[in-house]
Amino acid sequence: MELIQIGTNTYYLKNNTNIGIYKINESEVYLIDTGNDSDAGKKILKAISNQNWTIKGIINTHSHADHIGGNKIIQDRNKTDIYANNLEGAIINNPILSPSQFYGAYPFKEFQNKIFMAEKSTVTKSVADLPKCLEYFKLPGHSLDMIGIKTPDDIYFLGDSLISSLTINKYHLFYIYNVEEYLNTLDYLSTLKGKLFIPSHTEPLQDITDLINLNRNKIKEICNTILQICTTKQNYENILKEIFNYYHLHFNLTQYLIIGSTLKAYLSYLYTNNKLKIILEDNQLLWEKNTP
Numbered sequence: 257m258e259l260i261q262i263g264t265n266t267y268y269l270k271n272n273t274n275i276g277i278y279k280i281n282e283s284e285v286y287l288i289d290t291g292n293d294s295d296a297g298k299k300i301l302k303a304i305s306n307q308n309w310t311i312k313g314i315i316n317t318h319s320h321a322d323h324i325g326g327n328k329i330i331q332d333r334n335k336t337d338i339y340a341n342n343l344e345g346a347i348i349n350n351p352i353l354s355p356s357q358f359y360g361a362y363p364f365k366e367f368q369n370k371i372f373m374a375e376k377s378t379v380t381k382s383v384a385d386l387p388k389c390l391e392y393f394k395l396p397g398h399s400l401d402m403i404g405i406k407t408p409d410d411i412y413f414l415g416d417s418l419i420s421s422l423t424i425n426k427y428h429l430f431y432i433y434n435v436e437e438y439l440n441t442l443d444y445l446s447t448l449k450g451k452l453f454i455p456s457h458t459e460p461l462q463d464i465t466d467l468i469n470l471n472r473n474k475i476k477e478i479c480n481t482i483l484q485i486c487t488t489k490q491n492y493e494n495i496l497k498e499i500f501n502y503y504h505l506h507f508n509l510t511q512y513l514i515i516g517s518t519l520k521a522y523l524s525y526l527y528t529n530n531k532l533k534i535i536l537e538d539n540q541l542l543w544e545k546n547t548p
Contacts, residue, residue, distance in 0.1 A: 259303050269300060275290065285309045289315075291322065313336060313386075314337070315383065316345075317402055324374045351374050352368070357400075397433065397440065429499065489544045495523075499519060532545060
């Protein structure tokens with residue numbers, strides 16, 4: 257991990273999941289997320305030790321395993337406080353809830369891995385208890401109740417509220433829990449003014465306008481693709497198959513869980529907005545495009 261200073265007291269560790277750091281005083285720092293596993297946690301501890309800093313607290317933007325995977329080793333070694341929103345905190349405290357949420361039931365063993373399920377750590381404080389200099393703001397949609405953090409250096413850490421162009425161009429579909437809320441969050445992000453923006457899985461950006469538009473346009477495209485598939489009655493599994501085929505995606509268990517769960521979010525969004533209708537027929541729940 258490379259430590260990069262981006263403000264007077266704001267840093268980040270460049271990683272698959274970028275790790276935010278804010279230096280609260282000469283010797284103590286707050287972390288923003290901790291990466292995907294204990295190895296990431298060890299690298300964070302080494303980077304912090306090299307600066308002769310100590311970790312005052314961990315702020316988790318949300319409860320997905322690639323953002324909380326280093327929590328346990330850091331908390332065990334430093335008795336560190338962990339800050340999270342209530343719903344996200346419940347999953348951090350009970351990691352089995354994460355793959356259960358993706359799958360919709362108790363997950364079989366192949367889904368109980370570090371991609372979907374971090375080691376247990378303990379949330380000790382609410383984000384409402386953060387130091388006054390660190391401002392949190394809600395970014396729902398990608399997860400239940402994700403937050404971002406603004407530091408006094410006018411730098412915004414955005415969690416997974418913006419998906420990278422690399423991911424969008426390669427996979428097209430990216431995980432969304434609530435499509436309506438995700439679109440609302442994109443609208444909110446477009447109002448922010450700051451020195452620098454740090455999405456979790458791409459390079460820092462001075463201007464996030466193009467990435468916001470890319471995310472929004474891809475969601476609209478996927479909605480239209482689903483509606484095209486549903487010009488005739490379709491069950492969920494067939495819609496999923498057609499989505500994989502349309503975007504030339506490789507079907508494996510990980511993609512099945514991520515894209516399958518995301519498809520359900522799209523179906524819910526389109527139904528709620530009267531774009532799809534539900535038909536119960538021959539002991540099946542079928543989806544069909546709603547005609548005006």
